Amino acid sequence: MGELILKDRVAGQTAVSRRAFLQGAGLLLGFALTGASAESVFAAPASQVVENEVTGTFAPNGFIRIDPTGAVTLVVPMAEMGQGVYTALSMLLAEELEVGLDQIQVQHAPANDALYANPFLHIQTTGASSSVRAFWTPLRQAGAVGRNLLIAAAAKRWNVDPATCSAKDGVVFNASGSKHLSYGELAKAAAKLPVPPAANVKLKDPKDFTLIGTRAKRVDSLIKVDGRVLYGIDARVPGMRVAAVAISPVLGGKAKTVDEKAALTVKGVRQVVNIDEAVAVVADHMGAAKKGLAAAAITWDDGPNGKISNDDIVKQLEEESKKPGVVGRNEGDVGKALAEAAQRLDAIYQVPFLAHAAMEPMNCTVHLQKDRCDIWVGTQAPTLTQSQVAELTGLPKDAIKIHNHLIGGGFGRRLEADGTILAVKIAKHVDGPVKVIWSREEDIQHDMYRPYYFQRLSAGLDATGKPVAWTHRIAGSSVTARYIPHWYKDGLDPDAVEAAAGPYALPNIHVDFVRVEPPGVRTAFWRGVGPTHNVFVVESFMDELAHAAKQDPVAYRKGLLGHNPRALAVLSLAAEKAGWGSQLPARHGRGVSVQFAFGSYLSQVAEVEVAADGSVKVKRIVCAVDCGMYVNPDTIEAQVQGGTLFGLTATLHGSITFKDGRVEQSNFDTYLPMRIDEVPVVETYLIKDAEAPGGIGEAPTAIVSAAVTNAIFVATGKRVRSLPIDTEWLKSSS
Incomplete structure (x- = not known):
């Protein structure tokens, strides 16, 4: 990664004065010596810090700095979108640095792969439930190196052995406790000391943790409650206009007619921008922009995809699924084992296109100038966005300034840069900054969807x-x-086959993938990625096998998990806490599912009631979790609740369909979220062990569907093999 050099302000110039960085496992720790405290992440994006470094307000730094007041700033490379990553990563640093969580300020990192790439993904990206997993060791090492240097600086001043000193709450004490110096008082001296390799610094034994593993309050709670928090949609720039946008309802279509004259008669409308695939009305405020867009009375040329329908897409998938695919896993001799099996089962499962439907619709503010482009947005992938904007504008990457913000729901949608690219295309025609906001209808109908998957399974008993x-x-x-x-090799998509066959001991396994790209549909990662379809299919089919074998579903799974004690433990705990086997009323049922994904083991038991009209009421979800050494159990429970409800929404309601090339759903009246009266009790039970941390943000989304549909089978005798659940089919009279 290279050295990070602190600079002093000298006669209006930035001059390199001393080596003051800590480098370890891909992280840098620098001590700011200028006396200027960092602004909070919630008040200013970190790209402002980079600019301030140039002017000398802040010394350059990597992830961490300490100013003379003792304030510690952690520049966080991962995007905060409600998952609690700012709190968790701050806890990792605070534990080893020996400061209180309340002493740490957090700040968005600027776009910079060299400094802030995710060690798991090798790019500055928040995804794959990897934030804590990726920075579990590097951030603790950075804190430990910083603590050791601060102690060494104090020991040098007192002329004592550093081993006789200790640190707590941002203060270094001598052996007797009669002397003490704050981190702020020691920052300048510590910055001059030689930096030990991070690998040589001893980390705490987990039994000595005082913060990691505790229920810490989130660092962003108050700022959200009192309204000071800034999301991308809240960006305000002097001289900014606001644009409402209409995008071709069919992918590949173009605007045919636009009544610009009518739009410009609306008070406050400044201009109409037509870029073929979209039309934007730029105005003084959003109200005028929306009225102007309506007045423009746009008609569209649908282009080559105007006749596409959901039925055509599914028919294509069904036909292609009959052909052999690229092998993702092959163990034993499946053909021979199937031929010799005492009983054979076959099934077809389908899952639909799904929208991300984040509460904050797509938006982006852009100020494009001759020599630079400033972008205010909430993104999970700042450097990818930066690169795509550089390609579009012809500007060098370092002239593209990404002012990242908190995200009002990502779920994979903010991994994509299409919203920013559209805003930049519009900004090319606007003199000054412009904020482009998508309506809810545009957001849902021009999403990049979780793919539709058609799956065939066979098993021999x-x-x-x-x-x-x-x-x-x-x-x-x-x-x-x-x-x-570069992950897609020889026709195999590793994400598409992830979690296929589950965590079970099976002697003969064959998994293959057939790539089928539906015309006129953009697809993207969705919360839970590959496991969201594979866990539903695997755990449903495993239930079918248990039923065919006339065995209890929990006992049947236990018989296949003897080799996997962590999976067995979560299954046993979930079943115990759910009261598995106890009597339920008629048309009630319990269902179970187990998964290993994102480095974590989960098991869920769902309790449902199916009414005579086919409506499904999920009464209770019990979830047992083993995500290794966890950081904040409160955050884990919140993620289990939120992820479960996200997946449950898709199970009960989620489906994007196409007719005449258009998405048929448009808002929350047709793409239904769960309502508050549908929300079940969600109980979470954690198993703590010494394993490295696993991810938790996406895992609960993937596991819940099968638990619910397996419970429906118990309640009704009907096996759900296609989502969302068809309540008409579940009617007792059918």
């Missing part, structure tokens, strides 16, 4: 009902091939 063969073919779009092409 021996005379005792034990599975001896398992085949699983997955047909659908490959997001990885487009987004991370």
Whole structure:
């Protein structure tokens, strides 16, 4: 990564004065010596810090700095979108640096892969439930190196052995406690000391943790409650105009007619921008922009995709799924085992296109000038956005300034830069900054959707009902091939087949993938990615095998998990806490699911009631979690609740469909979120162990569907193989 050099302000110039950085495992720790305290992440994006460094207001730094007041600033490379990453990463630093969580300020990192790339993904990206996993060791090492240097600086001043000194709450004490110096008082001296390699600095034994593993309050709670928090949609720039946008309802279509004259008669409208695939009305405020857009009475040329329908897409997937795919996993001899099995089962499962439907609709503010482009947006992938804007504008990457903000719901949608690219295209025609805001309808109808997957499974059972063969073919779009092409090798999408066959011991397994790109549909990663479709399919089919074997679903799974004690433990705990096996009323049922994904083990038991009219009421969800060494149990419980409800919404209601090339859903009346009266009790039980941390933000979304549909089978005798749940089909009279 290279050295990070602190600079002093000298006669209006920035002059390199001393080596003052800590480098370890991809992280830098610098001590700011200028006396200027950092602004909070909630008040100013970190790109402002980079500019201030040039003017000398702040010394350059990597992730961490300490000013002479003792304030510690952590520049966080991961985007905060409600998952609690700012709190968790601050806890990692605070634990080893020996400061209180309330002493740390957090700040968005600027776009910079060299300094802030996610160690798991090798790019500055928030995704794959990797934030804590990726920075578990590097941030603790950075804190430990900083603590050791501060102690060494104090020991040098007192002329004592550093081993006799200790630190607590941002203060270094001598052996007797009679002397003490704050971190702020020691920052300048510590910056001059030689930096030990991070690998040589001893980290705390987990038994000595005082902060990690505790229920810490989130650092961003108050600022959200009192309204000071700034999301991308809240950006305000002097001289800014606001644009409402209409995008071609069919992918590949163009505007045919636009009544610009009528739009310009609306008070406050300044101009109409037509870029073929979209039309924007730029105005003094959003109200005028929306009225002007309506007055423009746009008609569209649908282009080549105007006849596409959902039925055509599914028919194509069904036909392609009959062909052999690229092998993702092959163990044993499946063909022979199936032929010799005492019983064979076959099934087809389908999951629909899904929208992200974040509460904050797509938006971006752009000020494009001759020599630079400033962008105010909430993004999960700042450097990817920066690169795409540089390509579009012809400006060098370092002239593209990404002012990142908190995100009002990401779920994978903010990994994509299409909203920013559209805003920059519009900004090319606007003199001054412009904020482009998508309506809810534009947001849902021009999303990049979780792919539709068509899946075929077969299994063979021996005379005792034990599975001896398992085949699983997955047909659908490959997001990885487009987004991370170097991961897509020889036609195999590793995400599309992730979690296929589950955590079970199966002697003969064959999993393959058939890539089918539906015309006129953009697909993207969605919260839970590959496991969101595979866990539903695997755990539903595993239930089918248990039923065919005439065995209890929990006992059946336990018989296949003897090799996997962590999976067995979460299954046993969830079943125990849910009261598995106890009597339920008629048309009630319990269902179970187990998964290993994102480095974590989960098991859920759902309790449902199916009414005579087919309506499904999920009464209770019990979730057992083993995500290794956890940081903040309160955040884990919140993620289990939120992720479960996100997945449950898709299970009960979620489906994007196409007719005449257009998305049929447009707002929350047709793309339904769960209502508050539908929300079940969600209970979370944590298993703590010494394993490295796993991810938790996406795992609960993937596991819930099968638990619910398996419970529906118990309640009704009907096996749900296609989502969302068809309540008409569940009617007792059918």
